[in-house]
Amino acid sequence: MPGRIAVSEGAAAVWQTATLTEIRRETPRATTFRLAVPEWAGHLPGQHLMLRLTAEDGYAAQRHYSIASAPDDSGHIELTLDHVPDGEVSTWFHTVARPGDTVEVRGPVSGFFAWPGDRPALLLGAGSGVVPLMSMVRHHRARGLTVPLRLLVSARSPQELIYAAELGAETTPVFTRSAPRGVPVGRMAAAHVAPLLTEPPEGGWEAYVCGSNAFAEHASRLLVAAGQPVDRIRIERFG
Amino acid sequence: MNVTRGFTGRPRVHRPGLPPGQYDAGDDWPVLSAEVTPDLGPGDWSFRIDGLVERPHTWDWDAAHALPASAYDGDIHCVTGWSKFGVRFGGVSLDAFFDVVRPHGSATHAVAYSHTGYTTNLPLADLTGGRAWIAWEYGGGPLPAEHGGPARLLVPHLYFWKSAKWIAGITLLDHDEPGFWERNGYHARGNPWDEQRYSGDRDGDSDCD
Numbered sequence: 001m002p003g004r005i006a007v008s009e010g011a012a013a014v015w016q017t018a019t020l021t022e023i024r025r026e027t028p029r030a031t032t033f034r035l036a037v038p039e040w041a042g043h044l045p046g047q048h049l050m051l052r053l054t055a056e057d058g059y060a061a062q063r064h065y066s067i068a069s070a071p072d073d074s075g076h077i078e079l080t081l082d083h084v085p086d087g088e089v090s091t092w093f094h095t096v097a098r099p100g101d102t103v104e105v106r107g108p109v110s111g112f113f114a115w116p117g118d119r120p121a122l123l124l125g126a127g128s129g130v131v132p133l134m135s136m137v138r139h140h141r142a143r144g145l146t147v148p149l150r151l152l153v154s155a156r157s158p159q160e161l162i163y164a165a166e167l168g169a170e171t172t173p174v175f176t177r178s179a180p181r182g183v184p185v186g187r188m189a190a191a192h193v194a195p196l197l198t199e200p201p202e203g204g205w206e207a208y209v210c211g212s213n214a215f216a217e218h219a220s221r222l223l224v225a226a227g228q229p230v231d232r233i234r235i236e237r238f239g
Numbered sequence: 240m241n242v243t244r245g246f247t248g249r250p251r252v253h254r255p256g257l258p259p260g261q262y263d264a265g266d267d268w269p270v271l272s273a274e275v276t277p278d279l280g281p282g283d284w285s286f287r288i289d290g291l292v293e294r295p296h297t298w299d300w301d302a303a304h305a306l307p308a309s310a311y312d313g314d315i316h317c318v319t320g321w322s323k324f325g326v327r328f329g330g331v332s333l334d335a336f337f338d339v340v341r342p343h344g345s346a347t348h349a350v351a352y353s354h355t356g357y358t359t360n361l362p363l364a365d366l367t368g369g370r371a372w373i374a375w376e377y378g379g380g381p382l383p384a385e386h387g388g389p390a391r392l393l394v395p396h397l398y399f400w401k402s403a404k405w406i407a408g409i410t411l412l413d414h415d416e417p418g419f420w421e422r423n424g425y426h427a428r429g430n431p432w433d434e435q436r437y438s439g440d441r442d443g444d445s446d447c448d
Binding site for chain 2: 017061110112113223231
């Protein structure tokens with residue numbers, strides 16, 4: 001398994017205050033929270049951070065979240081969070097949070113799932129697993145990169161496809177429960193993956209898989225079966 | 240303290256054994272691994288100890304199982320925030336393997352590596368004295384592949400990324416050498432009671448684990 005990006009020791013160790021500046025509904029379950037973090041040291045697409053909420057009595061809850069925004073969004077980062085039933089942190093975000101509130105963040109942490117924009121990237125995501133992949137797509141666009149990038153994203157329905165309005169020609173959506181007229185319904189399959197691997201770009205794909213463990217297992221097996229080298233598959237599993 | 244407006248959190252239940260910043264995952268056992276789950280059966284598995292030892296040795300599945308069985312009953316803690324209480328792993332204490340290879344007095348650290356190429360570093364003292372195992376059973380059954388089966392390292396008093404899945408070997412060194420996650424920003428030791436999550440977190444002093 002290959003190494004990747006060295007992470008700044010200082011940035012990850014220090015908690016910083018982040019101020020909520022904007023809340024954008026993405027789907028019935030997922031919402032984007034934009035945060036001003038003036039001292040943010042920057043990140044690479046695909047990295048995550050640790051977020052902490054503190055109650056009056058000192059109780060603190062911390063969670064890891066993938067960063068959705070591209071780097072260079074000066075002093076701001078965006079997170080897109082699913083509302084997890086009974087999730088103490090996501091419930092606060094979805095039911096209490098409003099612009100002006102402050103939370104604490106530290107990071108970015110972990111450089112393994114990061115994509116600096118250097119190699120052709122084949123991205124496979126499901127549900128909110130599209131979040132770190134969207135940071136890569138946004139980075140690709142913002143920098144006008146010409147290195148090949150493709151996104152296969154699975155959602156239950158068009159209504160639950162996060163960032164639907166932003167996805168473009170690089171993206172193939174796969175719908176597992178309901179789809180627009182004329183679009184097949186079903187889980188991601190070899191037929192989606194194989195064509196991208198029979199004609200890989202020069203140097204081959206760096207594959208990034210993000211979603212539930214079940215999706216990650218399924219999608220990574222599809223990639224291996226289609227000929228993608230196992231040491232060029234990076235996986236981020238949500239739970 | 241930076242209080243978050245309107246955040247109360249879950250009802251507080253005093254939970255002895257829960258390190259700072261952790262929550263009880265209950266029955267869940269999240270899978271966290273950055274790589275493809277390997278197709279590795281007991282017949283493909285082997286485990287080697289080398290480096291600063293008198294007699295480097297490699298065990299296959301049957302030879303490892305011939306060592307005295309040893310179980311761990313207790314808790315595990317993942318750096319991402321969840322802890323899992325009352326788990327049971329079966330396998331063999333690493334002490335039994337070290338009795339065979341006999342570490343040199345100069346050995347201070349270890350690098351554990353997996354059949355997939357994953358590495359993680361540990362002080363040798365964290366692997367001896369009945370605190371570490373090679374585990375192949377979980378909850379009375381075979382350890383599932385996605386959790387590191389057929390066999391993984393188990394060092395439950397440290398964050399769980401130290402418990403390398405699909406363990407293939409341990410090399411003893413006279414110095415510390417960062418492993419995979421440690422090169423990617425994680426702490427060199429990873430003691431949950433000192434919250435040693437990331438590189439730059441304090442080195443801590445509570446060796447009472």
